[in-house]
Every structure is written in C-alpha cells, then in structure tokens.
Amino acid sequence: MKRNWRRGFGARAAAALVLLVAAMPAWADFGLLNMTEGVTESSRQIYDLHMRIFWITVVIGLVVFGAMFYSMFRHRKSRGVKPAQFHHSTAVEIVWTVIPLIILVSMAVPATRVLIDLEDTSDAEMTVKVTGYQWFWGYEYMGEDVQFFSRLDEASNRARQLGSGIDPSSVDNYLQNVDRRLVLPVDTKIRFLITAEDVIHSWWVPDLGWKKDAIPGFVNQTWTVIDEPGVYRGRCAELCGRDHGFMPVVVEAVAQDEYEQWLAGQRGDDGEAARTAAVDGDDAGARLAAR
Numbered sequence: 383m384k385r386n387w388r389r390g391f392g393a394r395a396a397a398a399l400v401l402l403v404a405a406m407p408a409w410a411d412f413g414l415l416n417m418t419e420g421v422t423e424s425s426r427q428i429y430d431l432h433m434r435i436f437w438i439t440v441v442i443g444l445v446v447f448g449a450m451f452y453s454m455f456r457h458r459k460s461r462g463v464k465p466a467q468f469h470h471s472t473a474v475e476i477v478w479t480v481i482p483l484i485i486l487v488s489m490a491v492p493a494t495r496v497l498i499d500l501e502d503t504s505d506a507e508m509t510v511k512v513t514g515y516q517w518f519w520g521y522e523y524m525g526e527d528v529q530f531f532s533r534l535d536e537a538s539n540r541a542r543q544l545g546s547g548i549d550p551s552s553v554d555n556y557l558q559n560v561d562r563r564l565v566l567p568v569d570t571k572i573r574f575l576i577t578a579e580d581v582i583h584s585w586w587v588p589d590l591g592w593k594k595d596a597i598p599g600f601v602n603q604t605w606t607v608i609d610e611p612g613v614y615r616g617r618c619a620e621l622c623g624r625d626h627g628f629m630p631v632v633v634e635a636v637a638q639d640e641y642e643q644w645l646a647g648q649r650g651d652d653g654e655a656a657r658t659a660a661v662d663g664d665d666a667g668a669r670l671a672a673r
Contacts, residue, residue, distance in 0.1 A: 418588045421610045425591025427496045435489055500592060503605045506573035514583030514596035517625035521564050528648040534628045535559040558615050563634040567641035568608050576602045581623055587616030587633055608635040
C-alpha cells in the first residue's frame with residue numbers, strides 16, 4: 383500500500399514538473415521579474431552586486447536544504463537509524479563560524495565600495511536641485527536661471543478622475559508621463575540636490591540605479607552619469623499622501639549639443655516665446671525648447 387502511494391506521489395510530482403517546464407515559455411520575460419540593469423555605471427555596479435548576492439543565497443539555500451532533505455530521508459526512523467549522541471564539536475563550530483564570516487566579507491566589501499562611490503559628488507559638471515511638493519516635482523538647474531514644475535500629464539490626470547469615462551488603457555504611459563520632462567545631457571557628471579517643501583518624498587528613477595529621499599528642511603545629494611540617450615521613467619518611492627501615486631518622474635537624456643540648445647530655449651523671454659511657438663507651430667527647435 384505504501385509502495386503504491388509512493389509511486390502515485392512520484393508520478394504526480396513528475397507530471398507537475400513537466401507541466402511547469404512546458405508552461406515556462408509562455409511566462410512573461412524573466413527580466414521583468416528582476417531589477418533593471420540601468421544606463422549608468424552606478425546602476426550596473428548595483429545590479430552586479432545584486433546578482434552576486436542572489437547567487438550566493440541560492441547556493442546557500444541549495445546546500446542547507448539539500449543537507450536537510452538528505453538527512454531526513456537517509457536517516458529516517460523507518461530505516462532504524464539511531465540518533466547521534468554527541469553534543470559538541472569544536473571543529474564544526476569553527477567551520478560554521480568561519481564560512482559565514484567569509485561569505486559576509488565577500489558581500490560587504492563590494493557593497494561598501496558602491497555605497498562610498500554613490501556619495502562621491504566631487505567633480506560634478508552641473509547641478510540640478512530637485513524639490514518634492516504635494517504632489518509634483520520642481521527642478522532647478524543651478525546657475526542656469528532655469529527652473530520649472532513637472533506634473534502628471536493632462537491625459538493621465540483626466541483619465542484617473544472618477545466618472546471620466548476614459549479607458550486608462552487608451553492613454554499612452556498612463557500615470558507614467560509628465561507635462562515637462564527633466565532634460566539632462568549624457569556623458570556628464572550631474573549632481574542632484576534633493577529636498578522637499580512639505581512632506582517626505584523620494585525621487586526614484588530605476589534606470590539611474592538609486593533613489594534618494596526628499597526631506598523638508600534637509601538637502602540630500604547624489605550624482606549620476608547617464609551613458610545612453612533615451613527616456614527613463616520613475617516615480618515617488620515614498621508613501622507621501624493622497625496623490626502619492628500621481629507624481630511620476632520622467633528623465634530625457636540627450637546629446638550634449640541638443641541639451642545646450644534646449645537649455646538656451648528655457649532661459650527668460652526666449653524660453654517663453656519658444657514654448658508659445660511650440661503650441662502654435664510645428665517648428666522642431668521650438669518643440670525641443672518646450673519640453
């Protein structure tokens with residue numbers, strides 16, 4: 383009877399494993415389940431650190447649970463095995479102290495290097511002040527006389543209202559778009575000064591590799607160098623209040639000459655004229671200035 387039950391259980395387990403493997407290609411991209419590798423050196427260092435620790439924990443899990451299951455099967459009571467009577471082993475205690483110490487040091491050293499590097503804002507080529515408000519972001523390009531607010535885009539804002547009758551799936555980048563993007567140059571060391579006007583927020587763009595709290599009365603700083611032009615999206619990562627879910631972050635990284643052109647279009651009356659022209663006309667330069 384026991385033998386039949388074991389055979390039945392084994393057959394069901396094998397069938398379940400086959401079905402699981404067969405269904406794997408239909409799953410979503412496995413990369414979506416992992417953290418993003420990002421587009422900065424810092425993000426890649428953090429990603430490598432994450433994967434190193436992940437595989438260390440996988441090996442530890444396999445060794446520990448493998449030993450447990452082997453011991454439970456091999457030394458089970460039905461085989462007539464008698465429990466060992468020893469209660470102390472100096473050699474074993476040394477081994478299970480030294481091995482975890484080596485593992486911890488192998489994780490702590492590279493993690494400390496990355497943390498120290500993230501705090502090193504020296505030699506920055508430009509500075510952007512980021513201020514969190516309830517519930518939008520303010521950006522100031524220090525020393526450039528350029529600052530603006532960045533809010534949830536109008537299409538998402540209308541669709542999110544109760545009774546709007548708008549299908550959110552019909553809105554591009556629903557709740558992930560803003561009316562004005564933070565435009566930054568690539569291959570430039572950028573220092574961020576991050577604070578808040580009212581409550582605690584957290585400025586987070588996963589592709590940059592870090593997030594930083596925005597705290598009223600306190601200025602945090604960090605930096606980045608973006609390697610690839612593109613649009614990178616993030617959001618407030620701190621549960622800051624009623625409209626916490628409606629303050630996305632959109633960073634547009636462009637080439638240095640394009641950034642200079644955009645920055646010139648944002649200053650003073652020229653910037654306002656360019657933004658007005660962008661609304662009324664099709665001029666590409668004006669549209670760039672209005673971003």
